[in-house]
Amino acid sequence: MKSLSPMHLLPRRLSCLLVFASTALLTACASLAPSSASLRVTPVPATWSSPAQGGQSATALANWWQRFNDPMLSSLVTQALQANTSVQSAQAALLQARAQRDVQAANTGPSLGASASAQRSQPGSSDASSRFQAGFDASWEPDVFGGNRAAMSASDADARAAETSLGNVQVSLAAEVAASYIDLRGLQTRLTIARSNLALQTETLQIARWRNQAGLASSLDVAQSVASTEQTRAQIPTLQTSVAQSLNALAVLTGQAPGALQAALGTPAAVPLAPGGLALAFPAETLRQRPDVRSAEHRISAALARVDAAEAARYPSFRLGGSLGLSALTLGTLTDGASVLRSLLASVSAPLFDGGAGKAQVRVQEAALEQARLNYQATVLSALKDVEDALVALHGNTERLARLQAASTAATQAELLARQRYQSGLIDFRTVLDTQRSLLSTQDSVASTQATLSADHVRLYKALGGGWAPDATANAR
Template sequence: MKVRRLILALVPSAALLSGCAVGPDYTAPQADIDAEFNQLRSDAGLTAGQPTELARWWTTLDDPALNQLIDRAVASNLDLRAATSRLRQVRALRNVAEGDRFPTLDASAGAQRSRASENVSGSGDLTTELYSSGFDAGWELDVFGGVARSVEAAEADVGAAVEARRDVLVSMLAEVALNYVEARSFQERLRIARDNLESQSDTFELVVSRHAAGLVQDIDLERARSNLERTRSSIPQLATQLERARNRLAVLLGEQPGALDGVFERSEPVPSPQLEVAIGVPADLLRRRPDIRQAERELAAETARVGVATAELYPKLRLNGSVGLEALSGGSLFESASRTFGIGSIVSWPLFSGGQIRNRIAAQSEVQQQAYIGWQAAVLAALEDVDNAVTAYANEQLRHASLERSAESAARAATLARSRYDAGVADFIEVLDADRERLSSEDALAASNAEITTGLIRLYKALGGGWQSLARTRVEGHE
């Protein structure tokens, strides 16, 4: 009875103490990044307003085919499915940690028949039977909060897994859009090359006929042929690049290469971005980038694990109890006289461990420090991504304006060169040079058109856009 009174006295005390968790309490880190955003390029159409379009940034390109591909990728992308599986795994492990808060209860039943040695027991009945059944319960009270810290770490691990999946989603959305734009760009460049090939073929036929009439020298014929074949040689290369972009896009959608040939059966222009893009205020970046959010959750988990390691320095109290039935015959097992019970408690306290516990605490503290450094690195990497994307987007628009003027001038020069040649005041080399320059300028302009759009896509990715509109849905693993 004294033991029972002691245990009953310990239970409320343990319940009170369990609210005290040893180890450091977590405080989320802060970063001052205002200064990093003072170089926004107004000539690129970037503003510091609220980026309302970031949640579904791909819809701003106004391309129905792209929208459909994005939906298919969200449903079937293999990297996303793997990240979902990892998220479910971590959630299950969180539930395992939660289970340590509660008592355990085991049921058992058994029957045993044994015979003693005649040489040992002498005469008498040498065969005995024993029947038993019962329940065993145990509960380790979380007096110093080691279990609470373990659950805290597991919750943070779940948060990190959620953000890791969002990071996969952000990258996947950008990759789908980038490969789609790339494919459309190669289609446009193929069209330009084929149009120029047709024009140069007409020119070559004219040169052949003039050469047969003795009006054109051999060197002009060979130059025309070289120009024609050079243009012809670019077509297979562009076709190969187009096929690679389509195949990569199919794999991103979790489908076999060639599955999207129907989408690109007809050539469509490269989707163009809107004129003005809002990239948000500095603090938005920390709240929006999944990789920064993941690093912060990982820091929270490792901080909680310092508490888990610290709790090993303190005593542990475990309550044990059992109730059951025991009898020498099956028929009497359920009689009141067969009842058994036991109750007790165990207190354990590591008094000497060769410094192992404190060294584990020190080691975990270093893991916590590494997680903090990882968070700092994630912030810097995010700022680098944004700065590079803003700079590239702004400079490509400046480059595009020059390429437009260059293409216009090259087209006029080609027309003038042909007129001068037909009038007999210029040689054929001037026509060929003008044609080559026109093709080069048109191709560069088409590539720049795509680069502006891909630059905006990379900027949206750097800003962490895309996962917000899909949160709390299937994409978060809540199926």
């Protein structure tokens, strides 16, 4: 048996040493892999401050605008969700996030490439020569410390955050369209009331003039009636301007040019009223329903994964590669077995000194994680405030509307009696003016409060997270 010299044994010993060192390094570094921290606990109350009403469950509010029983409102919201530029931009961002996730997923597996080349060279006065090559190259980087898996998790969390961001845009847009539509109908109702009161005041002015001509009233009555009539007439252009601006706003929200909805919405209609009987989910259930809270959760998951990826980047990386190709002087001999070229490469690299850049990058991602956590807490608190504010406003405006409606009924009766008694000469003209001003004010307040009350329902639906379907958003392409 042939003996081996120490020089012959050296390569084998070095190979064994590298294997043992690599194994020890893998074990040591794997034990240092960071673990994902849990979310900080954000205090969430068990119930809302305002008592819930019996009826509809808050978890079934994906198409809450249909509860107003206004076909035009449903049509506008549907069109806005399809054509609004904000929704389309959010959809494009979702497609981008999903594509980035697919790119990251593709990077975790082996890669295979093909190449071919032809070379013609002539050194000095020597004869020209040719060389033809063709082959395949393959490589794979084993994800020993989970860096690629962490990057994949971050991309996946970003994609889920983009889905919920799209849902948040849909929720906000549906609420904005509904609020603008309600505002339009409220302004149209107020314009109708102003015109109706102007007709009454014009009739009263005519009566004052007749009585003045007959010597039964002074010119002061006529002057006061003219002043009151012109003040009411001055309100009409302001309301007309607001109506036109609301129409333009709705047109833009639905992806159309200003003025496009004049024919469809120019005719006045009643303010859509939401039916009663809305049951509120518990605060924790509402938070799960809201897309902005879900998006904040996904951002934390992405930040956690990036911390893991930054930690893994500080450890050694391994790479396996190989190639199989053909090389020949002529195309005809390219398939000759003697021209087959084979190679196999295994490599390992580890950062030895980087000036602390690796640790600094970990701190960068940890700071981003802390920002994501704080943003989540702020989002939760804001969501709770939105619901509480909507409930308080809804309760207060409901009571206010009841009082104003009673006042409007009384003002209508008072105005009728005042005109009749003035015609009979039983009261002075100042009483007539006061009752007519009160009638216009109370009727205008009733119309404004009805619109505000409907808008309060819209804000409550939005605060509860209604207006999006998570499954439909996740499947959107």
